[in-house]
Amino acid sequence: MNRIPLTKDFANGGVSYWYRQIGLPARRAPLPGPREYDVAIVGGGYTGLWTAYYLKQADPGLRIAILEKEFAGFGASGRNGGWLSAEFAGSRKRHAKARGRQAMIDLQHAMFHAVDEVIEVTRAEGIDADVHKGGLVHVATNPAQRQRLREEVADLRTWGYGEDDLRLLDRDEQRERVQVAGTLEAAYSPHCARIQPAKLATGLAAAVARLGVDIFEDTPVTEIRPRQGGRASALTPRGVVSAEYVIRATEGFTAGLAGQHRQWLPMNSSMIVTEPLPPEVWKHIGWTGNELLGDQAHAYIYAQRTADDRIAIGGRGVPYRFGSRTDRRGATQRQTVALLWRMLVKLFPATADARVQHAWCGVLGVPRDWCSTVHLDHATGLGWAGGYVGSGVTTTNLAGRTLRDLVLRRDTELTALPWVGRQVRQWEPEPLRWAGVQLIYALFRAADRHENERGTTTSAYARLANLISGR
Numbered sequence: 286m287n288r289i290p291l292t293k294d295f296a297n298g299g300v301s302y303w304y305r306q307i308g309l310p311a312r313r314a315p316l317p318g319p320r321e322y323d324v325a326i327v328g329g330g331y332t333g334l335w336t337a338y339y340l341k342q343a344d345p346g347l348r349i350a351i352l353e354k355e356f357a358g359f360g361a362s363g364r365n366g367g368w369l370s371a372e373f374a375g376s377r378k379r380h381a382k383a384r385g386r387q388a389m390i391d392l393q394h395a396m397f398h399a400v401d402e403v404i405e406v407t408r409a410e411g412i413d414a415d416v417h418k419g420g421l422v423h424v425a426t427n428p429a430q431r432q433r434l435r436e437e438v439a440d441l442r443t444w445g446y447g448e449d450d451l452r453l454l455d456r457d458e459q460r461e462r463v464q465v466a467g468t469l470e471a472a473y474s475p476h477c478a479r480i481q482p483a484k485l486a487t488g489l490a491a492a493v494a495r496l497g498v499d500i501f502e503d504t505p506v507t508e509i510r511p512r513q514g515g516r517a518s519a520l521t522p523r524g525v526v527s528a529e530y531v532i533r534a535t536e537g538f539t540a541g542l543a544g545q546h547r548q549w550l551p552m553n554s555s556m557i558v559t560e561p562l563p564p565e566v567w568k569h570i571g572w573t574g575n576e577l578l579g580d581q582a583h584a585y586i587y588a589q590r591t592a593d594d595r596i597a598i599g600g601r602g603v604p605y606r607f608g609s610r611t612d613r614r615g616a617t618q619r620q621t622v623a624l625l626w627r628m629l630v631k632l633f634p635a636t637a638d639a640r641v642q643h644a645w646c647g648v649l650g651v652p653r654d655w656c657s658t659v660h661l662d663h664a665t666g667l668g669w670a671g672g673y674v675g676s677g678v679t680t681t682n683l684a685g686r687t688l689r690d691l692v693l694r695r696d697t698e699l700t701a702l703p704w705v706g707r708q709v710r711q712w713e714p715e716p717l718r719w720a721g722v723q724l725i726y727a728l729f730r731a732a733d734r735h736e737n738e739r740g741t742t743t744s745a746y747a748r749l750a751n752l753i754s755g756r
Contacts, residue, residue: 289626290640292560298616301364302558302597302643303483310356310487313494316501319524322348324692327506327519327542328534329353330362331677332670334489335685336532338406341496343689349498350526352519354505354538358486361537364615364647365678366556366587366599368577369403370421371396371476374674375656375704376756377444383703390445392702397450397476399683403485404478406682412488414480415592419575421477422454424468426632429736429743430581431470437581438472450474463572465632477577479589480678508543509533509667517666530661530692533669536677537648540609547711549672550718551609551648555617556599557625558591559639567594569635582736583729583747586628587675596636598629602646605722608715617646649675652709655756659684660706661691668692672709725750 299305324340326333329351337349351357373396381389400418407414425431434453441451451474454462459471494500508520509531517531535542537551562570572578578588588598602621606612622644630637652658652672657680661668668691670684671677687699699705712718732744 289623290638292640292642295640295642295644297622297644298612298614299645300359300615301483301556301645301647303363303481305643306481307483307487310358310490312356313500313502315503316352316521316523316526320350320526321516322350322499322526322528324349324530324532325517325519325526325528326351326532326534327509328360328536328538329357329490329500329502330360330534330536331486331489331681332536332684333532333534334362334486334493335682336534336670336688337493337498338489338496339686339689340692341493341498343693345497350528351493351498351500352504352506352521352526353500353502356502357490357500358483361647361649361677362486362681363483364556364645365482366577366597367480367482367589367678368421368587369400369416369478369480369678370577370676371400371474371679372676373657373680374672374676375654379654379656380703383707384701385703388701388703391698392704393445395683395699395702396679399679400476400478402686403679403682407485407488410488410492412485412492414484414488416478416480417575417592418475418478419577420473420475421577421579422459422462423472423579423581424459424465425470425581426465426467427736428469428741432742434470434472434581446474450476461571462574462576463578464570465578466634473576479575479577479592481592482678506542511665511667528666530666530668532688533667534671536650536671536673538611539650539671546609547714547718549650549652550605550712550722551611552651552674553602553604553606553612553646553648554599554675555602555621555625555644555646556597557622557629557641557644558597559595559629559636560642561594562596562636562639566635566639570633580632583732583750584726586625586632595642596629596633596639598625600625600628601726604726605719607719609718611648612646615645615647617644621646649673649677653712653755654709655754656707656709657704658707658709659687659691659704661688663694721753725754728753
């Protein structure tokens with residue numbers, strides 16, 4: 286850390302830089318005591334907010350409450366990399382087994398549409414979230430990554446991606462878009478927009494509140510129970526909330542609920558952001574189209590050029606804490622800050638003197654098969670959505686609209702998608718869970734080192750990691 290250039294006001298944690306930029310929101314009142322609703326949503330992130338938004342619009346008479354432990358947008362929704370992307374977590378073949386290949390293609394097309402749906406809602410609701418639809422560039426910086434990128438583009442052609450949805454870039458266009466050192470190959474998709482995550486979260490929460498949804502903050506839910514006497518319930522220290530339906534929208538914090546400790550693994554992801562970069566640096570980098578940027582490494586990075594000309598870059602860091610523990614308000618490890626800074630300078634040598642202004646981290650939810658799910662059981666009154674594995678900014682919108690249709694008992698194109706109603710086995714108990722995740726990411730890091738040094742094809746280390754992880 287001593288060799289990393291930091292601004293004088295460098296901060297680590299404090300939820301995220303995105304909230305530092307706009308200020309932490311004023312807290313809404315907590316639950317005042319026991320209450321009854323038609324729908325109670327546990328978790329005030331994107332999933333819970335989108336679900337409430339679409340339900341209330343579809344049926345303004347519904348009594349809906351959101352129960353949030355901190356404040357709306359505190360978790361991954363206010364800490365992510367700002368990729369409003371059509372990428373969907375999990376194996377396409379695994380999803381296709383549920384309802385057929387065409388159903389998975391339909392799901393991918395629904396994700397394309399969801400990107401534009403979010404943008405349209407921000408316009409309709411007057412949410413200024415620094416939205417810019419510049420697309421997504423993935424770069425390969427060694428021969429093994431180049432092979433994977435080409436194979437991925439070819440494979441996605443069979444899963445609903447046309448030439449206009451994803452294509453390899455020729456060398457001239459790649460350089461025109463963004464100058465990433467060592468790039469051997471790059472691919473571009475238009476289905477991605479940059480956002481400022483906290484602005485979207487706070488703006489969406491305000492829109493939901495205007496519709497008449499009750500948002501109770503500082504209200505932790507300790508347990509969710511199925512129907513008893515006709516109604517499901519959410520237990521809090523401030524009283525029990527009973528409802529026809531209780532929706533779990535807790536993503537990486539799911540392990541904190543009674544009986545859910547092994548449901549989804551809270552995977553840690555970390556970010557840093559630079560100070561605003563001067564024009565001389567941008568002359569070397571380009572990036573005038575504000576595309577989102579990712580690479581083909583196994584321990585991959587994700588990055589954006591922010592609206593105020595910084596670079597925000599993220600990656601895994603320390604991937605998992607023993608016992609499914611989570612961070613303390615976004616504080617991340619020093620070695621992770623150093624790792625991300627080295628990656629920044631490797632990709633963009635012109636940033637070597639740029640100072641880092643903020644570092645933070647957060648958790649995302651990972652199911653045992655690494656595939657997102659959305660579900661509602663009318664018999665128990667319980668539903669959930671999540672397990673986005675880092676691709677949740679757009680997927681949460683699709684989840685919210687799907688949960689709306691499930692709650693209202695509508696048979697629609699959304700409820701027929703193959704991620705609906707999937708059952709996933711639980712993660713192993715500790716210490717097997719911790720040891721397994723540590724081994725997986727040690728193998729991924731070894732694979733990246735091997736491929737950077739001499740590998741021309743995907744490393745056997747990575748193949749073994751994928752086998753152990755069940756991806």
